[in-house]
Amino acid sequence: MEKRKEGMLTNEMSGFKRESINYNNYEISFRRWLISEIDANRMSIVEARDRFKLSPIEYKKIIKRWQERYSDPLHLSLQAMSSKERADNSKLDQRIKALEKQLELAQLKNVALETMIDIAEKDYKLSIRKKSGPKQ
Structure with a gap:
C-alpha cells in the first residue's frame, strides 16, 4: 500500500489573514x-x-459615512417657461442646452471650491x- 502523506493539511492560516484597510x-x-457616481446611479x-476592493464586511458603513460627508445636492434657481415657449420644440432645445451649460458650470465651480477647501x-x-450636530 501507498504511504499517506502526513501533514498535508495543517492548521496554519498565515495565507488567510484578513487585511485591515485604512480608509x-x-x-x-x-x-x-x-x-457622486453612486448618488447618480452610475x-x-x-x-x-x-471594483475598488472595499472590505466585504464594512463597505456599507464606509460608503454611508462618505455619503454623509461628501454628498452635496446641487440646487439651481431656474426661470419658469411660459406656455408658448413650452409649445415650441426649438425653444425647448435651446432651453435644454442653456440649462446643461449652467449645470456644467455649477458642477465645475463646486468641484473647484471643494478641492480648494480640501487643500486648505x-x-x-x-x-x-x-461640523454637524452638537460638536460645533
Missing part, C-alpha cells in the same frame, strides 16, 4: 467622485465594493467645514 488613505477627491454600492484643510490644518 483614510483614500484621497478625498476619490471619495467625492465615488459618492455605479451601485456592490460594484464600487468589487489639509495643508494649513484649518477647520473650514461646519
Whole structure:
C-alpha cells in the first residue's frame, strides 16, 4: 500500500489573514467622485465594493459615512417657461442646452471650491467645514 502523506493539511492560516484597510488613505477627491457616481446611479454600492476592493464586511458603513460627508445636492434657481415657449420644440432645445451649460458650470465651480477647501484643510490644518450636530 501507498504511504499517506502526513501533514498535508495543517492548521496554519498565515495565507488567510484578513487585511485591515485604512480608509483614510483614500484621497478625498476619490471619495467625492465615488459618492457622486453612486448618488447618480452610475455605479451601485456592490460594484464600487468589487471594483475598488472595499472590505466585504464594512463597505456599507464606509460608503454611508462618505455619503454623509461628501454628498452635496446641487440646487439651481431656474426661470419658469411660459406656455408658448413650452409649445415650441426649438425653444425647448435651446432651453435644454442653456440649462446643461449652467449645470456644467455649477458642477465645475463646486468641484473647484471643494478641492480648494480640501487643500486648505489639509495643508494649513484649518477647520473650514461646519461640523454637524452638537460638536460645533
